[in-house]
Amino acid sequence: MIESVCIGCSIGCSLYVGDRIFHRKNAPHNEGKLCKFGMDLLKYYSREKAECKVDGKNVELNEAINEAKKRLEGYSGDEILFLTSCTATNEELAALKLLAEKFDAKCCFYGYGNALFSLKDIENFGRVILTFDPFVSYPLVARRVLKVKEVYEVGFVDGRVNSIILNPENPNFDDALALLDENTIALAEYSPLSTVYTPFLKEVVKSNAKAIVFNPTLNANFAAMLGFESFENKIDFDKVKAIYALEPELINGAIPSPELLIVQSAFSNGWCDKADVVIQSDSFHQKRGSVVNAEGRILINNGKSEQGVEILEKIGGFEQTASKVLETLNVNTIKEFSTVEITEEFREKEFKLKGEGKYYLTTKSNPFLWKGIDHKNFVELSVEDVKELGLSRTDRIKIGDKELCYKPSNIQKGYIVSEILISQLKGLTRVDISNLHY
Numbered sequence: 001m002i003e004s005v006c007i008g009c010s011i012g013c014s015l016y017v018g019d020r021i022f023h024r025k026n027a028p029h030n031e032g033k034l035c036k037f038g039m040d041l042l043k044y045y046s047r048e049k050a051e052c053k054v055d056g057k058n059v060e061l062n063e064a065i066n067e068a069k070k071r072l073e074g075y076s077g078d079e080i081l082f083l084t085s086c087t088a089t090n091e092e093l094a095a096l097k098l099l100a101e102k103f104d105a106k107c108c109f110y111g112y113g114n115a116l117f118s119l120k121d122i123e124n125f126g127r128v129i130l131t132f133d134p135f136v137s138y139p140l141v142a143r144r145v146l147k148v149k150e151v152y153e154v155g156f157v158d159g160r161v162n163s164i165i166l167n168p169e170n171p172n173f174d175d176a177l178a179l180l181d182e183n184t185i186a187l188a189e190y191s192p193l194s195t196v197y198t199p200f201l202k203e204v205v206k207s208n209a210k211a212i213v214f215n216p217t218l219n220a221n222f223a224a225m226l227g228f229e230s231f232e233n234k235i236d237f238d239k240v241k242a243i244y245a246l247e248p249e250l251i252n253g254a255i256p257s258p259e260l261l262i263v264q265s266a267f268s269n270g271w272c273d274k275a276d277v278v279i280q281s282d283s284f285h286q287k288r289g290s291v292v293n294a295e296g297r298i299l300i301n302n303g304k305s306e307q308g309v310e311i312l313e314k315i316g317g318f319e320q321t322a323s324k325v326l327e328t329l330n331v332n333t334i335k336e337f338s339t340v341e342i343t344e345e346f347r348e349k350e351f352k353l354k355g356e357g358k359y360y361l362t363t364k365s366n367p368f369l370w371k372g373i374d375h376k377n378f379v380e381l382s383v384e385d386v387k388e389l390g391l392s393r394t395d396r397i398k399i400g401d402k403e404l405c406y407k408p409s410n411i412q413k414g415y416i417v418s419e420i421l422i423s424q425l426k427g428l429t430r431v432d433i434s435n436l437h438y
């Protein structure tokens, strides 16, 4: 049995991985509790493993490593980009950074580094403003939120708590901003689905209120501490000719197509399918290493494998990864559950409503979505829309290329609420529905 960390989101719940998942009650951040994704974590680990490949042919690990090194050396630093979705240990991220430095290339990540409070601190505020539904995406946050007197959710459809409804054509946060004071904490998620909330979060940061930003990837905080750049905003993809992707998962929905794509991954995915070189590495629970969660807490994964780091060190010909981790954490030894300080300016993001469909599709973030697993097969529609569409109970609807069941729900007309990924990753997008009568 391995003392491990759930990779589902930036809370990083501690648990034991064996022939099933066991609770780890002495962990201060999750106190042994896990959400459904954490309880089902073995499903995530039982996915098809990646295989070492060069130009589509199966090769041994060393050949894939040597080929990656040789091909990368054919590009200059400003043509190479190193990227990760941060489902990686501190040690792997530090090794990726050192490798990027070796090539004098940029290193970027998807996520937002921000750690100011422990989750328990949420309970001490008099008011919480949410920009996501914690009962869906972060149930361990919901537990804390339930202890707060005043809870508001800013969004496009009526939530379970006091709702501040936004106009999708022109989201205006005045009502939410009027609530900000030193007794208020805003809880938000940084993801391609959440860009609409950026103007609000920027105002939170300037106000007396506090904020915690969660990530759908585990270790964005350490990537931010290492100085990785934001994947979305600061990278000129037209100049990128070669990409080295470490454990890439859903990074903004799109997989780039540079001249050279090298992927280091435990599991087979769309990135591996497109890669010129695939380097298979061990899965997260098998790894020895640490991470920094959304609270800035150091968590340890007690597996045996250091293969992920060794691959990167071999390509770069360096060995200083361990000291880079200590230096970045500003500690002499890594002590589990201790906290580090991280603050970063909230990044400028842009919201653009695209598409001309009749319905607003709003997607609720959750750990399954970010791992590409469809855990539900239905969306919610308003009762009025169900009637207007003439849907019977056995009918299916089609949105984009997804055929789905639906559930009539107490939401406004013209909206679709989904917990599965239907269109490209956007916070709010317009779509059409086709009826499929059965």
Ligand code: SF4
Pocket (backbone or CB within 6 Å): 006, 007, 008, 009, 010, 011, 012, 013, 030, 033, 034, 035, 036, 037, 038, 039, 138, 139, 140, 367
């Ligand atoms: S998905 Fe997040 S909240 Fe759920 S168990 Fe994993 S780390 Fe905890």
